Amino acid sequence: MFRIVMQHIHHGARWCFFLAPLIMLGEVFCDLQQPTLMSQIIDNGLAKGDLGYVIQHATWMLAFALVGVLFGASSGVLGNYASLKMGEALRSHLLQVALIDRNPAGLEPATLITRITNDVIQMQNLVMMVTRGLVRSPMLLLGGIVMSAIVCPDLAPILFIIMPLLVIFLLIVVRRSVPRYTRMQRAVDTVNRVMRENLQGAKTIKAYVLENHQRHQFNQENSHLRQSSQSAAMATVILSPVIQLMLNLGVVIALSYGGSLAISKTISDGQIIAFVNYMIQITTAMVQTVNIITSFSRAITSANRVQAVLDEEPAEQRSTPTAQRPTGSSIDFDNVTFGYQQSKPILNQLNFHVADGQWLGIVGATGSGKSSIIKLLTASFDQYQGTIRIGGTDIKQLDLPVIHSKVAVALQDSLLFSGTVRGNLTYGAPGTAAQLAQAATIADADKFIDRLPGRYDAAVEQNGKNFSGGQRQRLNISRAIIPDADILVLDDATSAVDQETNARIKSRLEQARAQRTTVIISQRVTNVMACDQIIVLADGKLVAQGTHAELVQRSDFYRQLVHTQLGGGNNGHA
Numbered sequence: 001m002f003r004i005v006m007q008h009i010h011h012g013a014r015w016c017f018f019l020a021p022l023i024m025l026g027e028v029f030c031d032l033q034q035p036t037l038m039s040q041i042i043d044n045g046l047a048k049g050d051l052g053y054v055i056q057h058a059t060w061m062l063a064f065a066l067v068g069v070l071f072g073a074s075s076g077v078l079g080n081y082a083s084l085k086m087g088e089a090l091r092s093h094l095l096q097v098a099l100i101d102r103n104p105a106g107l108e109p110a111t112l113i114t115r116i117t118n119d120v121i122q123m124q125n126l127v128m129m130v131t132r133g134l135v136r137s138p139m140l141l142l143g144g145i146v147m148s149a150i151v152c153p154d155l156a157p158i159l160f161i162i163m164p165l166l167v168i169f170l171l172i173v174v175r176r177s178v179p180r181y182t183r184m185q186r187a188v189d190t191v192n193r194v195m196r197e198n199l200q201g202a203k204t205i206k207a208y209v210l211e212n213h214q215r216h217q218f219n220q221e222n223s224h225l226r227q228s229s230q231s232a233a234m235a236t237v238i239l240s241p242v243i244q245l246m247l248n249l250g251v252v253i254a255l256s257y258g259g260s261l262a263i264s265k266t267i268s269d270g271q272i273i274a275f276v277n278y279m280i281q282i283t284t285a286m287v288q289t290v291n292i293i294t295s296f297s298r299a300i301t302s303a304n305r306v307q308a309v310l311d312e313e314p315a316e317q318r319s320t321p322t323a324q325r326p327t328g329s330s331i332d333f334d335n336v337t338f339g340y341q342q343s344k345p346i347l348n349q350l351n352f353h354v355a356d357g358q359w360l361g362i363v364g365a366t367g368s369g370k371s372s373i374i375k376l377l378t379a380s381f382d383q384y385q386g387t388i389r390i391g392g393t394d395i396k397q398l399d400l401p402v403i404h405s406k407v408a409v410a411l412q413d414s415l416l417f418s419g420t421v422r423g424n425l426t427y428g429a430p431g432t433a434a435q436l437a438q439a440a441t442i443a444d445a446d447k448f449i450d451r452l453p454g455r456y457d458a459a460v461e462q463n464g465k466n467f468s469g470g471q472r473q474r475l476n477i478s479r480a481i482i483p484d485a486d487i488l489v490l491d492d493a494t495s496a497v498d499q500e501t502n503a504r505i506k507s508r509l510e511q512a513r514a515q516r517t518t519v520i521i522s523q524r525v526t527n528v529m530a531c532d533q534i535i536v537l538a539d540g541k542l543v544a545q546g547t548h549a550e551l552v553q554r555s556d557f558y559r560q561l562v563h564t565q566l567g568g569g570n571n572g573h574a
Helices: 002-007 013-047 049-101 109-151 154-200 204-209 213-236 237-261 271-312 369-377 402-405 421-425 433-440 446-450 469-481 499-512 548-554 555-566
Strands: 331-338 347-354 358-365 385-388 407-410 486-491 519-521 533-538 539-545
Touching: 002 109, 002 358, 002 486, 013 049, 013 358, 049 109, 049 271, 109 154, 109 271, 154 204, 154 213, 154 237, 154 271, 154 548, 204 213, 213 237, 213 421, 237 271, 331 369, 331 402, 347 369, 347 539, 358 369, 358 555, 369 385, 369 486, 369 519, 369 548, 402 407, 421 469, 433 446, 433 499, 469 499, 519 555, 533 548, 533 555, 539 548, 548 555
Parallel strands: 358 519, 358 533, 407 486, 486 519
Antiparallel strands: 331 347, 331 385, 533 539
């Protein structure tokens, strides 16, 4: 837990993290002087009628109070700064890990959101506790016990009996509370997941008239969250009342027993008042310690959940690039094997070569590894066997910005960001008005853009929900065209457009990308049949390779695909 904190506190924030608790010791010292000074005023000032002594020590009390406020405020400012900087760095790191294309069996988006937001806030609270509360309350508690024993040794045994009992009680409660807060955080994840699914699948839910079913499911999970939260709260709710009861009983005993000792002149009135004040300070410190323990329980749970995200970060970092940007645009896969699990490769001993300026078509059944080829080509994963080269250079020797400048990708999942059409089209690279218009024309997006209010400055809602699926895909293709990369990859990027629009996009791409390396992944034969070469994948293996005419003759899968879509013909549009 503290390792996570220290890894994300840097430079000035780290100095603040260590200075804050040291300054807090000054506030504790000032607070502990007050009961002793009050005792001296009563015994040596008021009892003897010495007004000068009273004024002098009252002035000291005021001075200690003001200095204590200064120490406390300074510690709070430094601790708050360290907490905010740690939270900023940790959120940034978690988002960086989350953006890595991870194992599909990894953490779900719903739990990632909770961990990046709610759990990081709990970690920030932990930093505040460490720099302020975790120092002030225990030190005030320990200092109060020591000072009460020094000021009034005759009443000290009262504390020595009560405190061990309270410590044992605290340990029992903490042991019970941590697992309950863990279950509560899991319930928060589940509620977030159900809510996210309901919002994203609203159309499907309405289409199947499942509103009541989904509402019932959400109410069940919401009720489970309430029960988990209630169970976690009940585990610690008894702490504060028990502490108050025990220490108040101690005050009553101190007054009763101390009063009898005062009557017998064994101790003074000032000593009793000082002891009672220290008991009050101890009570306050114990209550604050309870709150800290409650927050600490949550922070432990959150730290474990945050660590689970950080554990998904690849252990192997990309090596320092050693090669310059290649001038060519050829693509080579030499004996490439890749899988999320080594025992289950997605791609197995893959070999193919795409010469400069060639068009490559990739077809295969769902799950055959088509999209994984693109992920490896764009260096989304480095944990593979074999060699991948662009322009004759191993991509592991290239810097990521160089790879991304060489390869532009339009994916089937045509995500648009909230903003404007212009902002989305220039997301990958800046473009002039002429470049935007040309890209939109090639992607057959110019007509519907021209009808939008504001055209390229028209608003795009979150996830592009104010556009149809086909429109989003056409904007996505436009975005990939604008950088004018040496290699363009279309990963089933026209699956949501109609056949007529698809034919126009294909024709315009063939003109715009003539003699330029282009990779087309598609289930539509018409999209790949004109490619210089086509590869057929099955279970991660290359099972056939050649031109359209060659594959019709020697690939059963490709021939069946042609027969299904083209009615047995070798040409035409599906």
